[in-house]
Amino acid sequence: MNNPILVEVLRGRLVESRHRGAVAVADADGGAALAIGDVTTLIFPRSAVKALQALPLVETGVADAFGFGDEELALACASHSGEAGHVAGVTRMLARAGLDASALRCGDHWPMAQPALIALARTGEPSALHNNCSGKHAGFLCVACAKGIDHADYWRPQHPVQREVRAVLEDMTGAAFSDDHCAIDGCSVPTWAIPLQNLAHAFAKFGTGHGLAPERARAAARLRAACAQKPWHVAGTGRFCTEIMQLFGARVFVKTGAEGVYCGALPEQGLGIAIKCDDGGGRASQAVMAAIIARFLPLGDAERAALAHYAHPKLHNWNGFEIGVLRVTGAV
Amino acid sequence: MNNPILVEVLRGRLVESRHRGAVAVADADGGAALAIGDVTTLIFPRSAVKALQALPLVETGVADAFGFGDEELALACASHSGEAGHVAGVTRMLARAGLDASALRCGDHWPMAQPALIALARTGEPSALHNNCSGKHAGFLCVACAKGIDHADYWRPQHPVQREVRAVLEDMTGAAFSDDHCAIDGCSVPTWAIPLQNLAHAFAKFGTGHGLAPERARAAARLRAACAQKPWHVAGTGRFCTEIMQLFGARVFVKTGAEGVYCGALPEQGLGIAIKCDDGGGRASQAVMAAIIARFLPLGDAERAALAHYAHPKLHNWNGFEIGVLRVTGAV
Numbered sequence: 001m002n003n004p005i006l007v008e009v010l011r012g013r014l015v016e017s018r019h020r021g022a023v024a025v026a027d028a029d030g031g032a033a034l035a036i037g038d039v040t041t042l043i044f045p046r047s048a049v050k051a052l053q054a055l056p057l058v059e060t061g062v063a064d065a066f067g068f069g070d071e072e073l074a075l076a077c078a079s080h081s082g083e084a085g086h087v088a089g090v091t092r093m094l095a096r097a098g099l100d101a102s103a104l105r106c107g108d109h110w111p112m113a114q115p116a117l118i119a120l121a122r123t124g125e126p127s128a129l130h131n132n133c134s135g136k137h138a139g140f141l142c143v144a145c146a147k148g149i150d151h152a153d154y155w156r157p158q159h160p161v162q163r164e165v166r167a168v169l170e171d172m173t174g175a176a177f178s179d180d181h182c183a184i185d186g187c188s189v190p191t192w193a194i195p196l197q198n199l200a201h202a203f204a205k206f207g208t209g210h211g212l213a214p215e216r217a218r219a220a221a222r223l224r225a226a227c228a229q230k231p232w233h234v235a236g237t238g239r240f241c242t243e244i245m246q247l248f249g250a251r252v253f254v255k256t257g258a259e260g261v262y263c264g265a266l267p268e269q270g271l272g273i274a275i276k277c278d279d280g281g282g283r284a285s286q287a288v289m290a291a292i293i294a295r296f297l298p299l300g301d302a303e304r305a306a307l308a309h310y311a312h313p314k315l316h317n318w319n320g321f322e323i324g325v326l327r328v329t330g331a332v
Numbered sequence: 333m334n335n336p337i338l339v340e341v342l343r344g345r346l347v348e349s350r351h352r353g354a355v356a357v358a359d360a361d362g363g364a365a366l367a368i369g370d371v372t373t374l375i376f377p378r379s380a381v382k383a384l385q386a387l388p389l390v391e392t393g394v395a396d397a398f399g400f401g402d403e404e405l406a407l408a409c410a411s412h413s414g415e416a417g418h419v420a421g422v423t424r425m426l427a428r429a430g431l432d433a434s435a436l437r438c439g440d441h442w443p444m445a446q447p448a449l450i451a452l453a454r455t456g457e458p459s460a461l462h463n464n465c466s467g468k469h470a471g472f473l474c475v476a477c478a479k480g481i482d483h484a485d486y487w488r489p490q491h492p493v494q495r496e497v498r499a500v501l502e503d504m505t506g507a508a509f510s511d512d513h514c515a516i517d518g519c520s521v522p523t524w525a526i527p528l529q530n531l532a533h534a535f536a537k538f539g540t541g542h543g544l545a546p547e548r549a550r551a552a553a554r555l556r557a558a559c560a561q562k563p564w565h566v567a568g569t570g571r572f573c574t575e576i577m578q579l580f581g582a583r584v585f586v587k588t589g590a591e592g593v594y595c596g597a598l599p600e601q602g603l604g605i606a607i608k609c610d611d612g613g614g615r616a617s618q619a620v621m622a623a624i625i626a627r628f629l630p631l632g633d634a635e636r637a638a639l640a641h642y643a644h645p646k647l648h649n650w651n652g653f654e655i656g657v658l659r660v661t662g663a664v
Contacts, residue, residue, distance in 0.1 A: 002334060009591070009612065012515025014525050016376050017591050017612035020352075044348050107650025110446065118442070121453035131650060183344025184655040193346050259341070259349050279611040280341065280349035318439025318463060323516045 003037035004331040006277070007284040009315070011324040019284035021260065021277040023292060023332065026200035027270050028210035030174065033296070035197065036331060042181055042193035043276045048257030050136050051077040051223050052172050052202060053189075056164045057139040058219035062146040066096040073226035074233035075135030079256060081236025082111025082120070082130035089233060090129050093138035097145040104128035105155045106137045106187035113236055133187035135233075140165075140189070157182065157190045166192065168216075172202040186258060196274040199263055203272030207253060207265025224253050224267065240286045240310065244293070247306055252293055256282065262289040269296055283326060287311050291328040335369035336663040338609070339616040341647070343656040351616035353592065353609040355624060355664065358532035359602050360542035362506065365628070367529065368663060374513055374525035375608045380589030382468050383409040383555050384504050384534060385521075388496045389471040390551035394478040398428040405558035406565035407467030411588060413568025414443025414452070414462035421565060422461050425470035429477040436460035437487045438469045438519035445568055465519035467565075472497075472521075489514065489522045498524065500548075504534040518590060528606040531595055535604030539585060539597025556585050556599065572618045572642065576625070579638055584625055588614065594621040601628055615658060619643050623660040 002020070009017040022037030032039075054076040057063050063073060072093050080086035094100055110126045111117045120126060128134055137154075140161050144151035153159050157166075170177050175198040185191040194202075204210070207224065209217030227234050231245035234255070244254050254264040260277030262285040273292055277284040290310035299307070315324045339351040354369030364371075386408040389395050395405060404425050412418035426432055442458045443449045452458060460466055469486075472493050476483035485491050489498075502509050507530040517523040536542070539556065541549030559566050563577035566587070576586050586596040592609030594617040605624055609616040622642035631639070647656045 011376055011523070013512060014374060014376070014515065016515075017610065019611050042346060044343055044346070105651070107652075109650050110450070114442065114449075117446075117449070118453045121450045180345060183346065183348075184649060184653055186649045186655075188649060188651050188653060191343070278349065279351050279613055279616075281611055281613070284611075317516060317518045317520060318441050319437070319520050320439075321516055321520060323518075 003278055005329055006036070006288050006332055007326060007328055009324065009326050011315075016324065019277050019279060019281045021275065021284060021288065022196055023288060024196040024200035024274045025292065025296065026197060026204050026272050028201070028204040028208045028272070030201040032197065033271055034292075039196040039200075042195060043261065044183060044191050044193050044259065045199055045261050045263060045274070046185060046191055046257035046259060047079045047133065048255050048261040048263035048274075049169065049199070049202075050079065051227070051253070051255060052169055052206060053136060053165050054139055054223055055168050055216060055219050056161070057143055058222055059215045060143060060146070062143050065146055066093075066142055068093070068096070070226040070229040071233050073223055074230040076139035077223055077227055077255065078135045078234045079112075079132040080135060080233065081113035081116050081239060082126070082132065083113065083116045083236050084119070086135070086233065086236065087129045090134045090138050093135065093142060097142045099141055099145065099151075101127050101129045103141055103151060104131070104134055104137050106131040106133045113238070115237070131187060137187065155187075155189045162190055166190070169194070172205060173198040174201060196276055199274035200272040203253075203263050203265045203274065204270060205272070207267040207272055208270050210270070224250060224265070227253060240289075244290075244310075247303065248297070251297065254289060256286070260285045262286065264289060264293070266293070266297055271296055287313070287326055287328050288332055291332045295332075335610055337661055338368070338620050338664055339658060339660055341656065341658050343647075348656065351609050351611060351613045353607065353616060353620065354528055355620060356528040356532035356606045357624065357628065358529060358536050358604050360533070360536040360540045360604070362533040364529065365603055366624075371528040371532075374527055375593065376515060376523050376525050376591065377531055377595060377606070378517060378523055378589035378591060378593055379411045379465065380587050380593040380595035380606075381501065381531070381534075382411065383559070383585070383587055384501055384538060385468060385497050386471055386555055387500050387548060387551050388493070389475055390554050391547045392475060392479070394475050397478055398425075398474055400425070400428070402558040402561040403565050405555055406562040408471035409555055409559055409587065410467045410566045411444075411464040412467060412565065413445035413448050413571060414458070414464065415445065415448045415568050416451070418467070418565065418568065419461045422466045422470050425467065425474060429474045431473055431477065431483075433459050433461045435473050435483060436463070436466055436469050438463040438465045445570070447569070463519060469519065487519075487521045494522055498522065501526070504537055505530040506533060528608055531606035532604040535585075535595050535597045535606065536602060537604070539599040539604055540602050542602070556582060556597070559585060572621075576622075576642075579635065580629070583629065586621055588618070592617045594618065596621060596625070598625070598629055603628055619645070619658055619660050620664055623664045627664075
């Protein structure tokens with residue numbers, strides 16, 4: 001089907017580019033609160049489900065056994081910018097398992113955030129610690145080590161850690177998984193294709209605990225609280241996930257994924273959110289997430305203004321001149 | 333209208349993202365050789381028309397007066413990566429006009445190419461010389477200085493240099509320009525919205541000289557020859573524009589523009605090409621350009637294989653694992 005245009009990018013008075021996509025908002029029983037476009041087709045949620053992938057770390061008791069606090073748990077849910085504090089936190093997580101960066105199999109890359117990249121270039125070289133997924137991988141390694149499982153292949157689909165993650169994702173989303181729907185993520189762990197409506201349902205359950213076994217509900221609450229307390233560890237300086245959770249605290253959970261995915265939860269409203277921009281454009285899915293939060297969350301004036309800044313950001317050129325605006329359309 | 337899906341991005345066996353867009357291929361009389369999607373709506377060509385914006389530099393005799401060779405002329409048409417050789421060339425251009433980097437009004441930015449960014453971070457800070465448009469701006473400044481015009485406001489729409497550029501673009505494209513169709517480009521000069529079919533026509537004229545005054549036809553031929561001789565100066569290490577013109581020499585001219593635009597010419601076929609990806613995705617317009625070249629240019633086996641590499645590139649993750657493929661659809 002043709003998904004609607006969710007975002008227009010204007011230069012001067014004309015629309016220069018446009019982004020199509022789909023949005024699902026659901027309650028914890030799976031009831032649809034909103035469906036824009038095709039919410040039934042399989043999409044890869046990528047890093048937007050890291051908080052779900054981190055559930056085993058908490059519900060197995062490994063996070064407690066290793067004395068993890070909010071920073072470590074937020075990093076386990078993070079696509080971090082590779083800033084010094086992120087790297088230090090992941091190093092600390094690995095040390096609790098008796099490991100170091102050499103155990104990580106997420107691959108090396110320069111920090112995602114340009115200021116962090118420049119800072120690192122002036123002092124050294126990137127390692128797997130700078131990979132935006134290193135906190136999630138450290139969490140996987142900790143689970144393997146705490147359970148006494150050989151951790152060498154912790155990233156492979158058939159490893160016990162990934163099988164447990166798969167089972168959690170199947171249970172949370174209620175989606176039918178098959179090997180045909182599995183691909184390899186940027187950091188080499190499996191990524192399972194899941195319909196948007198199932199992802200929204202999963203995040204409503206994650207946000208409320210409704211319908212979850214007690215230990216899973218407690219683990220979800222603890223991960224949400226950690227991200228609300230330490231949102232900088234979930235993303236980084238100037239990033240949307242960080243700034244939104246700094247602004248709203250525990251009232252909003254949001255997490256970006258590559259190729260234009262956003263997932264989130266509004267715990268007080270009992271709602272989960274899942275967004276996919278057809279073309280993979282992160283600028284569009286981020287703006288749509290801001291508009292969806294504004295639609296469903298009761299807001300004060302300052303909060304409303306802050307969300308409008310993300311849903312309709314002014315665009316500037318290299319000289320700082322205002323050259324246009326990005327705007328969420330009436331379809332949202 | 334709904335433009336067709338031109339490019340699909342697969343992860344594993346599933347389509348993860350898709351890009352819509354339009355393509356115009358025209359001859360130098362304006363006859364359509366190919367029209368995919370809506371080729372009549374206004375689009376901003378951005379940096380894809382730099383070679384047309386550079387025509388006054390050559391046809392006024394300023395390039396000769398300043399002793400410019402292929403490197404300087406290629407830089408005037410360039411969106412360069414900010415590598416050391418690009419910066420040195422632009423510095424040389426400015427020196428011929430008795431100027432230095434302080435005259436540039438394109439704005440500072442870190443080099444577009446990550447290796448160049450890292451190299452610069454280790455030794456210094458970016459300046460306007462590193463701006464990908466600095467060669468074009470140096471050309472504008474040279475025209476102003478050679479003509480004895482105050483160059484302070486050379487980037488403003490009402491400055492004589494920009495009025496001349498506007499006149500050249502109107503003549504080359506045959507499009508009706510109005511102030512309502514003018515916006516500000518990333519480097520602060522005017523960018524005029526123009527239909528794809530007119531851009532394709534303009535590049536057929538640029539590629540053949542057909543229908544142009546003799547001095548303009550000579551200027552176009554000289555700029556094409558400069559880019560064919562020095563394609564590294566038009567973009568940079570590993571960039572599509574550079575590699576395509578290294579491969580095909582004077583048989584193909586291609587130039588990227590921001591927000592998913594590509595323009596080009598196949599001089600021996602008498603054709604001009606203009607591509608716009610609706611969502612601004614450069615990965616899509618580049619792949620489509622490779623497919624369009626393959627469709628219209630007679631190819632040897634090695635050339636065909638090289639173009640297939642760009643039209644259907646395999647995608648790899650941070651560990652170098654092949655995770656999917658980008659493919660141009662049957663619509664192209």
